[in-house]
Amino acid sequence: MAIRNSISRQAAEEEAEVDVIRSHLETRAQMTKKIEAALVRVVNNGNTLDGAVQSLGTETKKLQELIQNVRSTRAELERISQQVDSKNDDEKIIRMGPEKAGVTQYINALKRLNKTLGASKKSSLRTTQDAVADLQRLIKSGNTQLEAYFDKLLRSDTPRSIEPLHYTTKNEPFPVLSEDKNAKLGVLNDYISKAHRESGVSEQSPAVKIYAEVRGPYLQFTLANLASASVNTVKKKNPTDIYRAGPMSGIGMYAQAIEGLLLAEFESVCRVFSREDWSIVFQSTTQGAISELARTLRELNIHIKQHLAVDCFLAYEIVEVITNVSNTLARETGELLKESFTAALRPVKETAKLSLAELLEAMKQRVNGLQTLPLDGAPIPIVSESIRSLQGMVAFLRPVSNIMISLGDGGWKSVAAARGAPDGTPNLSSYDVTADGQEIFANYCIDFAETLLSALDAKARMIFGKKPVVGVFMANNITIVDRMLRESELWPLLEQKAPLMIDTWRKKSKLLYMDMCRDVSVHLLDTIHTSRTQRPTSGQGAVDSASIMKALSSKDRDNIKSKFVSFNASFDEMVKSHKSFNMEPEVRRMFARDMQQTVEPLYNRFFDRYHEVDKGKGKYVKYDKAAMSSVFHALY
Structure with missing residues (x-):
C-alpha cells in the first residue's frame, strides 16, 4: 500500500509539473503572438518612416539643384554683364581701327572678343546665343580691318618699281622693307596667320596673299626693262657678227639684278613672316618675276636657234649666269627657287647642248654646198x-x-x-x-x-x-x-x-703640191749607157763635164740637150705657177723650200755632169747653179 501510495503521490506530483509546464507554454505562445503582432506593427511603421525620409531627401536634392542653378545663373548673368561692358569697350576700339587705336591695343581687343565668343558658344543661355552672331560679325570686321591695315602698311613701303641699274652698277644692296614697318607687319602677320589657322580654312593666309599681291608686281616691274633689254641687245646691226660677252651684257645685267633683288626680298620675307611660312611666301611673291624670266629666256632661245652659228655663245652665257644666280639663291634661301630656275633655263640649256653638233653639221653643209x-x-x-x-x-x-x-x-x-x-x-x-x-x-x-x-x-x-x-x-x-x-x-x-x-x-x-716637182725632176734623171772603159765618173771627187760629154755618143748628147730644154720649160712653168698661186706667207716659204730641196740637188748633179753640152753658150743650159739657187730664193 505504501508503495502504491508512493507511486500515486509521485504521479500526482509529475502531473502537477506537467500542468505547470503546459501553463508556461501557453503563456509563451500568447507572448509570442503578441511579439509577432508588435513586430508587424513596427515593420509597418518603419516602412512608413522610410517613405517619408526618402521623399524628404528627394525634395532636399531638388532644392539643392535649384539653389545651384540660381547661383550659376547669377554668375553667368554677372559674367555676361562684364562681357557686355567689355564688348562695348572693345567694340569702340574695333570701330576706331588699328591705325588710330594702335596695333597692340587693337589686337588685344580682338583677342578678348574671341575669348568672349568662345565662352558664349559654350553658354546655354539664350541671351548669350543671341550675342554670338554679333560677336562673330564684330570679329570678322576687326580681322578685315587688320588685313587692310597690313595691306596699307606694305603698300606704303613698296614703290611700283625701282631702277635696278642704280644698284647693280654701283654694287649697292637692293632696298628691303624699313625697320619700323617690319615690326608692325610682323605683329599683324602673327595675329592674322594664327586667326587663319584657327579658322580651319585650308587656303593660304590672307597675309601671304596680300604680301604676294603687293610685292610680286614690284619685283616684276623692277626687272621688266632689263628683261626687254636682254632681248633687244642681242639683235645686232650685222647679223653675222659673233656674239661677244661683255661687262654691259644684257643678260648679265639682268641676271645680276635678279640675284640682288630676290635676295633682298627674301630678307624682307624673313623679317615679316615666321620660318614655316618663308617658303610659300617667297615662292608666291617671286612667281611673276620667275615667269617673266622664263618668257625672256624662251624668246632669247628662239633668237639663238635662228642665228645658231654666231649666237650659240649667248646660250653658253645664259647657262652660266642663270646657273650662277640659281646657285647663289639656293645657297642663301635653301633652294626655294631651284626647280623654277631649272625649268626656266631648260630650253636654252638644251639649245646649248645641241649647238655643238649643229655647228659641226652646219659647217659641213656650208662646205658641201x-x-x-x-x-x-x-x-x-x-x-x-x-x-x-x-x-x-x-x-x-x-x-x-x-x-x-x-x-x-x-x-x-x-x-x-x-x-x-x-x-x-x-x-x-x-x-x-x-x-x-x-x-x-x-x-x-x-x-x-x-x-x-x-x-x-x-x-x-x-x-x-x-x-x-x-x-x-x-x-x-x-x-x-x-x-x-x-x-x-x-x-x-x-x-x-x-x-x-x-x-x-x-x-x-x-x-x-710636190707632184709638180716630180714632173720637173723627171727630166733630170739620166739613163745613159756607156762602155765600161768610157763610163762617166760619178760619186766622189770633182765631175769633169767635158770628159763626160766627150764620152757620150751624138745621140746621147742630143738626148741631154733635149732634157735641158724640157727641164727649162717645165721649171719655168713650175715657177710661174708657184708665183701665180695665192699663198699664205708661211705656205709660200714652205713650198719654196720643199721645191728647192727636191729639185735643186737633182739639177746641180745633172748640171755638174752635162753643162758642157752647149759649151757655156746657154743655148740649152739656161740656169747655172747660182742662177738656179737665186730663182728658188726668189720664191720664198
Whole structure:
C-alpha cells in the first residue's frame, strides 16, 4: 500500500509539473503572438518612416539643384554683364581701327572678343546665343580691318618699281622693307596667320596673299626693262657678227639684278613672316618675276636657234649666269627657287647642248654646198669663221665644259646623240661626273678642225682633182687653222693634240703640191749607157763635164740637150705657177723650200755632169747653179 501510495503521490506530483509546464507554454505562445503582432506593427511603421525620409531627401536634392542653378545663373548673368561692358569697350576700339587705336591695343581687343565668343558658344543661355552672331560679325570686321591695315602698311613701303641699274652698277644692296614697318607687319602677320589657322580654312593666309599681291608686281616691274633689254641687245646691226660677252651684257645685267633683288626680298620675307611660312611666301611673291624670266629666256632661245652659228655663245652665257644666280639663291634661301630656275633655263640649256653638233653639221653643209673654189688656191672665209666659233667658246669655257661632260666624249658627233634624254636632261648613260670637261672640249675642237679640213679636202678634190692647186688650197687653210688656234686662248688646251693633226694635214698638202716637182725632176734623171772603159765618173771627187760629154755618143748628147730644154720649160712653168698661186706667207716659204730641196740637188748633179753640152753658150743650159739657187730664193 505504501508503495502504491508512493507511486500515486509521485504521479500526482509529475502531473502537477506537467500542468505547470503546459501553463508556461501557453503563456509563451500568447507572448509570442503578441511579439509577432508588435513586430508587424513596427515593420509597418518603419516602412512608413522610410517613405517619408526618402521623399524628404528627394525634395532636399531638388532644392539643392535649384539653389545651384540660381547661383550659376547669377554668375553667368554677372559674367555676361562684364562681357557686355567689355564688348562695348572693345567694340569702340574695333570701330576706331588699328591705325588710330594702335596695333597692340587693337589686337588685344580682338583677342578678348574671341575669348568672349568662345565662352558664349559654350553658354546655354539664350541671351548669350543671341550675342554670338554679333560677336562673330564684330570679329570678322576687326580681322578685315587688320588685313587692310597690313595691306596699307606694305603698300606704303613698296614703290611700283625701282631702277635696278642704280644698284647693280654701283654694287649697292637692293632696298628691303624699313625697320619700323617690319615690326608692325610682323605683329599683324602673327595675329592674322594664327586667326587663319584657327579658322580651319585650308587656303593660304590672307597675309601671304596680300604680301604676294603687293610685292610680286614690284619685283616684276623692277626687272621688266632689263628683261626687254636682254632681248633687244642681242639683235645686232650685222647679223653675222659673233656674239661677244661683255661687262654691259644684257643678260648679265639682268641676271645680276635678279640675284640682288630676290635676295633682298627674301630678307624682307624673313623679317615679316615666321620660318614655316618663308617658303610659300617667297615662292608666291617671286612667281611673276620667275615667269617673266622664263618668257625672256624662251624668246632669247628662239633668237639663238635662228642665228645658231654666231649666237650659240649667248646660250653658253645664259647657262652660266642663270646657273650662277640659281646657285647663289639656293645657297642663301635653301633652294626655294631651284626647280623654277631649272625649268626656266631648260630650253636654252638644251639649245646649248645641241649647238655643238649643229655647228659641226652646219659647217659641213656650208662646205658641201660650195659650187666653186678659188682657182689660185686662196683660202676661203668659211675656215676663219669656223675656227672663230671655237675661239668664242673659250670665253664660256666653264658652261661649255659642263655641257661637254653631260654629252660625253664624242656625244656631239650627231644631233641625235646630242639631244640626250627626251626631257632635255643629260643622258645618264654617258654622264661621267669624273670626266674632265676641258679635255672633252679639246677633243671636240680637234674633231671640229679635222671635220672642217676633211670636208675642204673632199670638195677641193671633187672640183680640181689632184692638181697642185688642191695642195695650195689645203695648205693655206691648214695654215689659217694652225695660226688661229695658236694665237687664241684655245692653244693651252690643244697644244698636246693639235700639232700632230696639223702636221698630218700639211704632209698631205705637200704630197699634192710636190707632184709638180716630180714632173720637173723627171727630166733630170739620166739613163745613159756607156762602155765600161768610157763610163762617166760619178760619186766622189770633182765631175769633169767635158770628159763626160766627150764620152757620150751624138745621140746621147742630143738626148741631154733635149732634157735641158724640157727641164727649162717645165721649171719655168713650175715657177710661174708657184708665183701665180695665192699663198699664205708661211705656205709660200714652205713650198719654196720643199721645191728647192727636191729639185735643186737633182739639177746641180745633172748640171755638174752635162753643162758642157752647149759649151757655156746657154743655148740649152739656161740656169747655172747660182742662177738656179737665186730663182728658188726668189720664191720664198
